[in-house]
Amino acid sequence: TEFISSGLSYAKRINRPGWWSVNPFIDYDDPVEWETGNPALKPEYTHNMQFSNNLVTDKAMLNASIYYNYTNDGITYLSQLIDNGVTLQRPENVANSQDYGLELYGSYQLFKWWRLDASYNYFENVYGSETAEKFDLSEKTHGWSASINSDFRFWDMISYQINAYYSGPSHWGQFESKEQFSVYMGLRSEFELFGNEAAISFSISDVFKTLDYG
Secondary structure (H helix, E strand, O other), rough: EEEEEEEEEOOOOEOOOOOHHHHHOEEOOOOOEEEOOOOOOOOOOEEEEEEEEEEEEEEEEEEEEEEEEEEOOEEEEEEEEEEEEEEEEEEEOEEEEEEEEEEEEEEEEEEEEEEEEEEEEEEEEEEEOOOOOOOOEEEEEEEEEEEEEEEEEEOEEEEEEEEEEEEOOOOOOEEEOOOOEEEEEEEEEEEOOEEEEEEHHHHHHOOOOOOOOO
């Protein structure tokens, strides 16, 4: 059995600043990097369009989507050197931002007890012109990420899962992120206890200690 479908969607979202984002008082907890809110911060509005195709068979599923987002008054955090090596970080509205990309997702049931899932995302970001404080953020960036998940199930009561995730280097505004790779493992046992369903789970995050948050 094979099933093919396509879809086109549009959505408009509003993201209002949280209370801390508009708090004018400065947080001095870090002696060299202060933080403050911005009382003049406006909500950001995002228009989202997405076109997707789905293919479903008895053992597999494949989804391919392209998307486009346009954001007015997008909120980003900016750091400014103010005095004696001290920086002040606060949120600002950029003039506009766009991001668009391709997402792929696939799932395949190799055996009754083994399923594979994989995903891939490539995106590009385009930032608009100057902020109210004249920080020039006009730029075009790109990045990608991918993951693969292997799910094993034994005797209908024990499941084992291993997941690998990679995110390439990227930057937005004044900030950069390094490439990240991590592996997750999990084990779950389901059983009956005193007439009720019960489960025990065990998991390990970042198995090889490869994540770098610096």
